[in-house]
Amino acid sequence: MRLSFLCGSLAIALSACDPSVDLGSTGTPGSSGSAVPAAAGGDGTKTPSNSLPGVSSGAHGTGLHSVAIHLRSTAAPVTHADDLSGRTPALQKLAFGGLDLGKSATLPSGGSSAPLVELGGADVEATINDGSDTVVARVSADRLAIGTYQVARIYVTHVTSSIDATFHPATGPAVFGVFTHRLVLSESSLDGVPAYAGDLHHTFVAGGSTLAKFDCSTNSGDACPDVLPWSRGALALTIDKGIGWYELPVSLTVDASFAQHDSDLFFDVNVNEDVRWQDTSAAGFSPRVYDTTTTSYEPVMQFGPNSITAQLVAKP
DSSP: OOOOOSOTTOOOOOOOOOTTSOOTTSEEETOSOBOOOGGGTOOSSSOOTTOSSSSOOGGGOOOSOEEEEEEEEEOOOOOOOSSOEEEOOSEEEEEEEEEEEESSSSOOTTOOSSOSEEOTTOOEEEEOSTTOEEEEEEEEGGGSOSEEEEEEEEEEEEEEEEEEEEEEOSSSOOEEEEEEEEEEOSSEEETTEEEOTTOEEEEEEETTEEEEEEEEOGGGTOOOOOOOOEEETTEEEEEETTEEEEEEEEEEEEOTTGGGSOEEEEEEEEOTTOEEEOOOOOTTOOTTSOEEESSOBOOEEEESOSEEEEEEEEOO
């Protein structure tokens, strides 16, 4: 069943592996699809710069020490300056596709000539639930030159959120279940099918059964809402030539002793009630409850992290 969005001016707000890295239970390398951060210099053919366990090799670094890159999440309360209803997802995932750092305040639209992480056609779907901590890549410490980095760019192929919701069938009582929303940010392949920036996929599941399914494909000519560049505070989303990324200011200082230690680069993601929607007054709908029917759903006005900050920590 296909459905166009009710709100053409939908404000889409999203905030963010190496297959050789042990990610534990929260990272799924290569399972979500594939996309190349071409805007960052990837051409779909080169070997990922973080392709070896633990450290990189060759021109991408030869040191004995490494930097583990984390997506770390919290649902700590934040102030939402809107009149929308919101809910913290029961499950939220972000498909990490690469990382670029710059020493000036901005990066060129095409990225730097040597991104810190290129996954070379793969991505990793990392869980960003409250308390999650996923190592999405590991690079040689000597890849980071001495100096202070001022900007970070996180490439993302798609983001998925699941929230509790109420489904109103054409006949019969309302059903309580889970509404899952997936938005594509970069041209990629999902479940073996080509996906394009702006594609949307929604399902409502209750008792193990899918009761409703909504799809919107930009490549099929569907009236999908534009995924326009936006900013929320210091965090900005840009989509250029089919590639999507989050860009944020950072202050990461690398000194002469940095390459002599293992380090962690944390990107801290706030997900407090980050799925936000406009309540409507349709029959049977309740305030501050996400309601959907066989033909419509309440307009989602924000979707994805509220903020991302960065911290570089050297280990003893």
